[in-house]
Amino acid sequence: MDINGENALKFFGKMTASISHELKNVLAIINENAGLLEDLCAMAERGRPVDPVRIKTAAGKVIKQVQRGDEIIRRLNSFAHSADESVCDVDLCEAIKLVSGLSGRIALMRGISLEPDQMPDPVIINTNPFLLETLVWLFFDFAMDAAGEGKTVSVTAEKRHENVVVRFSKLKGLAGMQPGIFPGDSEKSLLAALNATTAIDAAAGEIVISFG
Amino acid sequence: MKVLLVDDEKELVSTLAERLSLRDIEADWVTTGEAAIQSVESKTYDIAVLDVKMPKISGIELKKKLEEINPVLKYIFITGHGSEEDFVTASSESGAEYYLVKPINIDELIRKMKEILINKEKV
Numbered sequence: 329m330d331i332n333g334e335n336a337l338k339f340f341g342k343m344t345a346s347i348s349h350e351l352k353n354v355l356a357i358i359n360e361n362a363g364l365l366e367d368l369c370a371m372a373e374r375g376r377p378v379d380p381v382r383i384k385t386a387a388g389k390v391i392k393q394v395q396r397g398d399e400i401i402r403r404l405n406s407f408a409h410s411a412d413e414s415v416c417d418v419d420l421c422e423a424i425k426l427v428s429g430l431s432g433r434i435a436l437m438r439g440i441s442l443e444p445d446q447m448p449d450p451v452i453i454n455t456n457p458f459l460l461e462t463l464v465w466l467f468f469d470f471a472m473d474a475a476g477e478g479k480t481v482s483v484t485a486e487k488r489h490e491n492v493v494v495r496f497s498k499l500k501g502l503a504g505m506q507p508g509i510f511p512g513d514s515e516k517s518l519l520a521a522l523n524a525t526t527a528i529d530a531a532a533g534e535i536v537i538s539f540g
Numbered sequence: 541m542k543v544l545l546v547d548d549e550k551e552l553v554s555t556l557a558e559r560l561s562l563r564d565i566e567a568d569w570v571t572t573g574e575a576a577i578q579s580v581e582s583k584t585y586d587i588a589v590l591d592v593k594m595p596k597i598s599g600i601e602l603k604k605k606l607e608e609i610n611p612v613l614k615y616i617f618i619t620g621h622g623s624e625e626d627f628v629t630a631s632s633e634s635g636a637e638y639y640l641v642k643p644i645n646i647d648e649l650i651r652k653m654k655e656i657l658i659n660k661e662k663v
Contacts, residue, residue: 349593352620352642353549359643360555367562389551436548439596 331517332459339462343430347404350433354397361386361393403429410457418457420485420492420539421447427464428483435481440472443498445484451492453539455522463518467496467526467535470510474535476501491540499533510535541657542584545569546576546602547591547618552642559646565653573597573605580609586660587653592619614656616649618642 329337364386372378406426421444428442435442453460471481478500485494511519511526519526524539543560545553545567553569560567568583570576573596576588588606590599597605603615616638638652 349620353552356620356642356644357549357551357555360552360559360646363646364555364559367559371562386555389555393551436595437593 331514332462332521335466335514335518336458336462339465342434343407343465344404346433347400347430350400351397354393354400357393358390358397361389399429407461410461414456415454416457417452417454418460419450419452420460420494421449421451423457423460423464424483424485424494427461427468431465431468435468435472438472439479440475441480442468442472443480443482445482447485451485451487453492455539459518459521463515463522463524463537464494466515466518467494467537470515471496471499471535474499474502474505474510474533476504488538491538493539494537496535497533499535502528502533502535503530505530541565541653542586543567543653544576544579544583544585544588546573546588546594546599547571548594549591556644556646556649560650563646563650565650573602576602577605577609580606580613584610585613587614587616587656589616589618589649592617592621612660614638614660616640616652616656618644 365383368378368383368386403426407430410423410426424444424447428444431442468481468483471483475481476499478498480498481496482498483494483496485492487493507530510528515526518524519537522539524537527536527538528534529536543565545557545560546569547553548571550571553571557567557569568579568585570579573594576590579585580588588603590602592599594602599617606613606615618640620642638656640649640652
């Protein structure tokens with residue numbers, strides 16, 4: 329397997345492991361609230377008064393977690409289907425939102441807030457969708473390390489002249505990092521495969537990927 | 541029995557605490573390692589139930605900090621890991637004797653809590 333294949337597989341493993349953890353939490357909350365409803369029913373059966381608000385609150389928490397689980401699975405489904413085609417038109421904004429959503433729990437564990445911009449207009453490129461998502465993840469991963477005391481990574485996609493770019497910003501720790509450590513071999517190989525380049529502006533706290 | 545529940549999933553620990561209180565077990569809950577440290581500093585608990593993976597500080601690291609504050613506090617770890625086997629391997633260095641995989645079976649949790657208290661009394 330080449331380096332891009334290895335990175336894509338690692339990305340897949342990392343994301344699915346994180347998703348499985350998050351789904352476990354969703355199930356755990358549903359389990360506790362279903363259990364609480366059982367407890368309250370048992371109390372009522374024994375003739376003890378049960379406040380309907382407690383029942384309503386528990387049911388509301390179940391509904392909320394079902395919605396959360398549905399969103400996680402929707403993302404997982406989009407992620408899985410991104411391996412369907414080797415090359416196709418991809419909306420960079422959607423790819424960023426997807427990877428950001430998939431990485432949400434990993435970012436949370438690292439105390440980082442991922443903030444994709446609104447990006448109302450699609451930014452389309454013709455590329456390999458799964459390798460693109462892998463590249464975006466590797467840049468997110470580094471950007472989280474470079475977030476510094478701001479603890480925030482902002483990201484946006486936009487058209488610029490002939491190219492389209494993905495910009496990671498608010499990286500307050502970037503200036504203090506050792507020059508030359510990024511991009512590494514994994515990122516360089518993916519950038520080459522996707523016909524992209526990168527530029528780092530440490531003083532501005534920005535990293536830009538240009539496609540074109 | 542006084543229990544502290546620590547998990548970053550608020551709706552999990554708050555509901556679990558409510559269910560334990562219905563079973564006459566005094567359970568407080570917090571969602572961060574910092575809050576857990578403050579709780580253990582200000583109140584004496586018998587058992588802390590810690591999530592393994594939390595933001596900023598893991599349950600395993602938190603256990604080490606709490607041990608310094610209350611050396612007799614006992615621990616049960618809870619985890620979202622796929623299987624108990626995975627968790628046993630992953631947490632071998634923590635010295636965790638008691639663990640549960642999410643979703644939690646409350647009867648199993650209480651059984652382990654009682655087992656801990658019996659062992660504690662024997663010591």
